[in-house]
Amino acid sequence: MQRLTVELEERSYPIYIGEGLLQDPELLLGHIAGKQVCIVTDDTVAPLYLEQVRALLSGREVLSVVLPTGEAYKNWATLQQIFDALLGHRHDRRTTLVALGGGVIGDMTGFAAACYQRGVDFIQVPTTLLSQVDSSVGGKTGINHPAGKNMIGAFYQPKAVLIDTATLRTLPAREVSAGLAEIIKYGLIRDPAFLDWLESNMASLRSLDSSPVTEAIARSCAIKAEVVGADEREGGVRAILNLGHTFGHAIEAHQGYGTWLHGEAVGAGMTMALAMSERLGWIDHEHYRRAVALIRAAGLPVAPPPEMGVDDFLRLMSVDKKVLDGQLRLVLLRSLGEAVITADYPSDALHDTLRKDYP
Amino acid sequence: MQRLTVELEERSYPIYIGEGLLQDPELLLGHIAGKQVCIVTDDTVAPLYLEQVRALLSGREVLSVVLPTGEAYKNWATLQQIFDALLGHRHDRRTTLVALGGGVIGDMTGFAAACYQRGVDFIQVPTTLLSQVDSSVGGKTGINHPAGKNMIGAFYQPKAVLIDTATLRTLPAREVSAGLAEIIKYGLIRDPAFLDWLESNMASLRSLDSSPVTEAIARSCAIKAEVVGADEREGGVRAILNLGHTFGHAIEAHQGYGTWLHGEAVGAGMTMALAMSERLGWIDHEHYRRAVALIRAAGLPVAPPPEMGVDDFLRLMSVDKKVLDGQLRLVLLRSLGEAVITADYPSDALHDTLRKDYP
Numbered sequence: 069m070q071r072l073t074v075e076l077e078e079r080s081y082p083i084y085i086g087e088g089l090l091q092d093p094e095l096l097l098g099h100i101a102g103k104q105v106c107i108v109t110d111d112t113v114a115p116l117y118l119e120q121v122r123a124l125l126s127g128r129e130v131l132s133v134v135l136p137t138g139e140a141y142k143n144w145a146t147l148q149q150i151f152d153a154l155l156g157h158r159h160d161r162r163t164t165l166v167a168l169g170g171g172v173i174g175d176m177t178g179f180a181a182a183c184y185q186r187g188v189d190f191i192q193v194p195t196t197l198l199s200q201v202d203s204s205v206g207g208k209t210g211i212n213h214p215a216g217k218n219m220i221g222a223f224y225q226p227k228a229v230l231i232d233t234a235t236l237r238t239l240p241a242r243e244v245s246a247g248l249a250e251i252i253k254y255g256l257i258r259d260p261a262f263l264d265w266l267e268s269n270m271a272s273l274r275s276l277d278s279s280p281v282t283e284a285i286a287r288s289c290a291i292k293a294e295v296v297g298a299d300e301r302e303g304g305v306r307a308i309l310n311l312g313h314t315f316g317h318a319i320e321a322h323q324g325y326g327t328w329l330h331g332e333a334v335g336a337g338m339t340m341a342l343a344m345s346e347r348l349g350w351i352d353h354e355h356y357r358r359a360v361a362l363i364r365a366a367g368l369p370v371a372p373p374p375e376m377g378v379d380d381f382l383r384l385m386s387v388d389k390k391v392l393d394g395q396l397r398l399v400l401l402r403s404l405g406e407a408v409i410t411a412d413y414p415s416d417a418l419h420d421t422l423r424k425d426y427p
Numbered sequence: 428m429q430r431l432t433v434e435l436e437e438r439s440y441p442i443y444i445g446e447g448l449l450q451d452p453e454l455l456l457g458h459i460a461g462k463q464v465c466i467v468t469d470d471t472v473a474p475l476y477l478e479q480v481r482a483l484l485s486g487r488e489v490l491s492v493v494l495p496t497g498e499a500y501k502n503w504a505t506l507q508q509i510f511d512a513l514l515g516h517r518h519d520r521r522t523t524l525v526a527l528g529g530g531v532i533g534d535m536t537g538f539a540a541a542c543y544q545r546g547v548d549f550i551q552v553p554t555t556l557l558s559q560v561d562s563s564v565g566g567k568t569g570i571n572h573p574a575g576k577n578m579i580g581a582f583y584q585p586k587a588v589l590i591d592t593a594t595l596r597t598l599p600a601r602e603v604s605a606g607l608a609e610i611i612k613y614g615l616i617r618d619p620a621f622l623d624w625l626e627s628n629m630a631s632l633r634s635l636d637s638s639p640v641t642e643a644i645a646r647s648c649a650i651k652a653e654v655v656g657a658d659e660r661e662g663g664v665r666a667i668l669n670l671g672h673t674f675g676h677a678i679e680a681h682q683g684y685g686t687w688l689h690g691e692a693v694g695a696g697m698t699m700a701l702a703m704s705e706r707l708g709w710i711d712h713e714h715y716r717r718a719v720a721l722i723r724a725a726g727l728p729v730a731p732p733p734e735m736g737v738d739d740f741l742r743l744m745s746v747d748k749k750v751l752d753g754q755l756r757l758v759l760l761r762s763l764g765e766a767v768i769t770a771d772y773p774s775d776a777l778h779d780t781l782r783k784d785y786p
Binding site: 144185209221386 | 517520574661753
């Protein structure tokens with residue numbers, strides 16, 4: 069088992085990574101303060117892991133809430149089901165919510181924990197590769213609004229993150245690829261040596277070999293923890309974690325949430341950010357080519373949907389949370405392994421990027 | 428003008444109290460960082476003060492959202508109107524929300540600010556006596572759930588609180604009394620000398636004489652600021668601010684939110700808390716009689732609705748946020764001017780309090 073810490077003073081918390089962690093009751097119980105626990109999961113994960121997690125919680129008053137699966141349900145009506153269950157079973161301020169599932173479950177459960185009685189404890193138990201390396205760490209929680217993804221939410225940190233890599237064995241290959249998108253992102257924004265390592269290990273990562281998977285998750289979480297520790301509420305550097313996400317969110321919104329997986333949209337979005345970085349002369353074509361080859365090798369799309377035009381992108385990107393005083397800030401690469409967030413680019417460069425033929 | 432500070436380290440903020448503060452653009456503009464401002468108010472306050480506040484904001488991009496008036500609308504559907512307006516007008520993370528109105532507007536606007544794009548600035552401009560002395564200070568925000576009041580919310584501090592006592596001139600007498608309930612509360616929990624002062628000044632407070640009203644608001648806010656500064660997230664002492672509120676919330680829920688004013692329910696609820704404190708031998712009958720006389724002199728009810736039985740109270744109080752691990756904690760008086768929060772009372776004392784004939 070590997071153990072990392074997200075350093076946020078009194079809100080610091082551990083991330084545990086290893087195979088079979090959900091066999092160990094001590095790990096989970098050690099982070100539950102009260103008598104009441106509410107496991108929140110979805111109807112895909114519940115048949116696979118709900119009873120296993122419930123079995124870890126003997127002696128506690130355990131409630132479970134099983135939500136419909138998917139990004140399309142990441143909204144207020146679904147969130148309300150969590151509140152209804154908690155209030156219906158008289159869960160008080162000392163209750164602990166356990167988010168068992170992927171990013172949608174983690175984001176909604178975290179937001180429910182942030183809002184229920186103005187804040188209760190929660191623990192992340194991510195079961196997808198994408199949520200293990202990204203959304204379960206860092207305290208971004210929320211729901212979607214018809215006008216934009218994650219527009220309603222809170223920064224609210226979990227008490228612990230438990231990553232059992234055994235849960236990846238039940239994950240469809242398409243979702244493994246989606247998780248690899250975020251893993252590649254960490255190399256692109258912060259760690260060129262990790263990119264080299266990923267190029268050498270992509271095949272064994274896609275086949276979920278235990279040792280490289282644990283290593284990739286731990287390196288990803290370490291980078292994320294470091295960035296979040298430096299800038300919890302995204303006043304500055306944290307925004308680099310959104311490489312490819314502004315383009316990607318526009319793709320997701322255009323196609324309808326859930327049609328493209330988030331990681332797939334990020335794969336195409338990172339390709340676009342790389343293309344724009346090359347257009348600005350910040351990275352050279354060989355770096356662009358290598359990075360795009362790695363994204364493709366992960367099984368990800370490297371082009372936006374052909375039906376999306378420049379206007380679609382501009383309209384959908386204008387509600388991005390990185391827009392400040394009317395200016396769209398983008399995360400781009402100054403060099404391979406060094407991301408910046410900037411609104412200082414010629415608008416032509418953006419337009420040309422949006423109308424480019426990919427890949 | 429009086430100026431107090433709520434001391435919460437990097438979240439500290441000023442409270443300004445005085446007549447005519449809404450004539451002074453500097454005061455409001457000094458706390459607005461970005462170009463965009465969204466004034467949130469209701470259809471009672473809008474015709475009275477919306478244009479006056481809007482006029483203070485020249486040079487900014489000003490949006491206003493006018494919500495239906497009343498506690499019955501303190502719910503998700505109404506909150507959604509704020510999000511829809513902000514997103515419809517592309518307000519970004521640097522926007523500032525201005526809560527112009529009573530406690531319902533302040534609580535909902537603050538919660539909207541807490542959640543919009545995971546948190547934007549907001550300023551409280553309370554226009555009712557109750558919100559000026561209570562809900563606008565301290566960062567409790569939220570909405571109601573059918574199963575309980577303020578069950579969904581956040582601790583989220585404003586950037587400033589602007590209390591213009593001139594706005595009280597348009598307040599119905601019944602709402603002045605409701606505000607006096609919370610003012611009396613501060614004396615009961617923390618400041619016996621303030622109780623003496625209130626006994627001498629009740630008539631001029633009810634007729635809204637400027638000098639005593641400013642004094643009463645400032646003393647109330649000073650006590651609230653001190654308690655909140657010691658315990659922002661209500662881990663302990665802050666709960667004493669809820670004297671009478673557990674009984675009062677049950678009354679409000681039973682009668683339907685908005686039927687009794689919050690302050691009226693708190694008036695009756697404080698009477699019940701006083702009665703239970705006397706029953707436990709913590710205050711003597713003369714103190715009980717004096718306090719109840721003061722509540723009555725403020726124009727407030729000193730008895731719960733006759734149709735509410737013991738079972739109604741127990742059922743409705745069981746969802747109180749002060750319930751921990753199944754135990755209902757109550758705020759009671761150890762002596763006049765000294766509140767405690769405790770679950771350590773004989774259940775008979777509670778039952779007898781609930782079935783007592785009041786006053």
